[in-house]
Amino acid sequence: MLSVLIPTYNYNVVPLVLELQKQADSLGIDYEILVQDDVSQLFIIENSEINSFSNCNFSVNTENLGRGKNINLLCSKSKYENVLIMEADSFTENELYLKNYIEKLSKSTTVIFGGVKYPKKNPPKEKILRWKYGKNRETKSLKYRLTNEYDFVFTWNLLIRKDILLRNPFPEFIQEYGYEDLIFIKNLRLNTVSISHIENPLIHYNDEFSIDFIKKSEVAVQTLHTLINTQNIDYEDTRLSSVYLNLKKLHLIGLVESIYLKTKQQLLNNLISENPNLYVLDFYKLGYFCSL
Numbered sequence: 001m002l003s004v005l006i007p008t009y010n011y012n013v014v015p016l017v018l019e020l021q022k023q024a025d026s027l028g029i030d031y032e033i034l035v036q037d038d039v040s041q042l043f044i045i046e047n048s049e050i051n052s053f054s055n056c057n058f059s060v061n062t063e064n065l066g067r068g069k070n071i072n073l074l075c076s077k078s079k080y081e082n083v084l085i086m087e088a089d090s091f092t093e094n095e096l097y098l099k100n101y102i103e104k105l106s107k108s109t110t111v112i113f114g115g116v117k118y119p120k121k122n123p124p125k126e127k128i129l130r131w132k133y134g135k136n137r138e139t140k141s142l143k144y145r146l147t148n149e150y151d152f153v154f155t156w157n158l159l160i161r162k163d164i165l166l167r168n169p170f171p172e173f174i175q176e177y178g179y180e181d182l183i184f185i186k187n188l189r190l191n192t193v194s195i196s197h198i199e200n201p202l203i204h205y206n207d208e209f210s211i212d213f214i215k216k217s218e219v220a221v222q223t224l225h226t227l228i229n230t231q232n233i234d235y236e237d238t239r240l241s242s243v244y245l246n247l248k249k250l251h252l253i254g255l256v257e258s259i260y261l262k263t264k265q266q267l268l269n270n271l272i273s274e275n276p277n278l279y280v281l282d283f284y285k286l287g288y289f290c291s292l
Helices: 014-027 044-052 067-077 097-102 125-138 142-147 162-167 180-190 210-229 239-249 253-271 278-291
Strands: 002-008 031-037 056-060 082-085 090-092 111-113 158-161 195-197 202-204
Touching (some): 014 031, 031 067, 044 056, 067 082, 067 180, 082 162, 125 278, 142 195, 210 253, 210 278
Parallel strands (some): 002 031, 002 082, 111 195
Antiparallel strands (some): 090 202, 111 158
């Protein structure tokens, strides 16, 4: 019936696994919950307790694989025809989470995305940028998602038939952080694999410090630059690279780079403040891309 796949890194997933186990047991379905750690330094002992839970397994990779390869390996280990990919630092909004998915399963099911939410409570000011970004940029209404089938679909809280994932695996050539989701979803679209949307969100409890989120954003921009140069992504595939392409046609790359370099510290000061502006983040990433 259902294999739940949870890749993890330096996160305690025991509370999430216990909640999912409780929900699955109440439904009386055949299921398994597979958690795979990608060589963490933290919570190995805590997560090892998962092996004592029925229908659950916790394993640790022998080497760091990266998220995409980790999910592919989890899929190859799974035994049921449907797999549910989850994020370690997420949690169900209510006790009907698995039931909502199970009720939508049929022979015609290919991929179902349930959406994402962020906690309503503001985090500490030093962590507010990631929360604000997620709340304003990643949370999309069901109405929006239904009319934009492949837009803002994340590869967690994603229910997919196992055979489809095996035929369309996550890209394993990406060595650094960023854009695995985009390539995976683009591949589904190119292969006319439809994505259904329902209102069944997971709450993302990402509590990154703002400065760490900025550093990860820089790595993602570097990854995008590499993927475009190696022709794994087209300029038109992302908003950032599309804007860059338009600037290039207008011969404005040098000007944007110059403004970025001169104002970089002021931009950073805003982004690590208690009231960061997301348009400042957009310009920061664009300027960084122009400088590469």
